[in-house]
Amino acid sequence: MSIPVKLEAFEGPLDLLLHLIDKNKINIYDIPIVEITEQYLDYISQMENKNLEIMSEFLVMAATLINIKSRMLLPVQEKTEEEQTDPRQELVERLLEYKMFKYVSEILKEKQEDAARYLFKQPTIPKEIANYKEEIDPSEIIGDITLQKLHEIYRSIMKRQNDKIDPIRSKFGKIEREDINLTEVFAKIQEYGIKHKVFYFRNLLENQSSKMEIIVTFLGILELIRLGRMKIEQEKMFDDIKITYLASDIIQIEEAGF
Numbered sequence: 001m002s003i004p005v006k007l008e009a010f011e012g013p014l015d016l017l018l019h020l021i022d023k024n025k026i027n028i029y030d031i032p033i034v035e036i037t038e039q040y041l042d043y044i045s046q047m048e049n050k051n052l053e054i055m056s057e058f059l060v061m062a063a064t065l066i067n068i069k070s071r072m073l074l075p076v077q078e079k080t081e082e083e084q085t086d087p088r089q090e091l092v093e094r095l096l097e098y099k100m101f102k103y104v105s106e107i108l109k110e111k112q113e114d115a116a117r118y119l120f121k122q123p124t125i126p127k128e129i130a131n132y133k134e135e136i137d138p139s140e141i142i143g144d145i146t147l148q149k150l151h152e153i154y155r156s157i158m159k160r161q162n163d164k165i166d167p168i169r170s171k172f173g174k175i176e177r178e179d180i181n182l183t184e185v186f187a188k189i190q191e192y193g194i195k196h197k198v199f200y201f202r203n204l205l206e207n208q209s210s211k212m213e214i215i216v217t218f219l220g221i222l223e224l225i226r227l228g229r230m231k232i233e234q235e236k237m238f239d240d241i242k243i244t245y246l247a248s249d250i251i252q253i254e255e256a257g258f
Contacts, residue, residue, distance in 0.1 A: 013061030014098040016043060021095075028095060031088055033072055037065040064091065180216050183252075189220045193230065193245030201232075201241035227251075 010016040020039050021028055044058045071087040192204060201221075205214055221243070224230040229247040234240075 013058050014095060018099060029092060033069050033088060037069050040065055180212050185216045186220045187250060190250045198244050201243060
């Protein structure tokens, strides 16, 4: 006489696989597919519920496991690292996704059970009491507060505000945007070059009115050097730079690509 064995009920094939993985303390990212397949097939062979709709889901997963098992038993051909894929990868991703949703459902179920313990009662306070407002006596609110105490409180608040001010950063000025016309600056450099032919970098910068204009002038000189319209020389380190203007006409900023 056979001994009846009561099997645990599972919500689906993925639930059964997770149970087998936890039971055998297996790393979900490295499933021993042969061992798990054997245990899975052994379970569905003992299932008491032979409902075709329920059994079909478990049988589809059994076929998937057997397919993965056969693919892993086949000899591995030499492939590049990008072409090599683990036959278990898709199954692992499905198990992880199912595990996440199962965990979330358990949390929601706990919250639902906790919420079921609370009872809410509609307010039954009479309108006369709900609308009652007690008269306020200003002397009770003020108490022993005097103008002197109020002044001390005000001074302490202002002191706290002053302590929050950064003594260094608070003195920083506002950075204002300087509008520089690139076309005009570029034309001035060329006009200066045509007029003087040979000049020094310092002499050119003395005519600039702001730091931004000096920077743009410097970039303009670099662009003219790139176009072959200027040549620079420096005899010694830290000496003033000698500039020779090689052209006799003015080109537009669009032509220079400045």
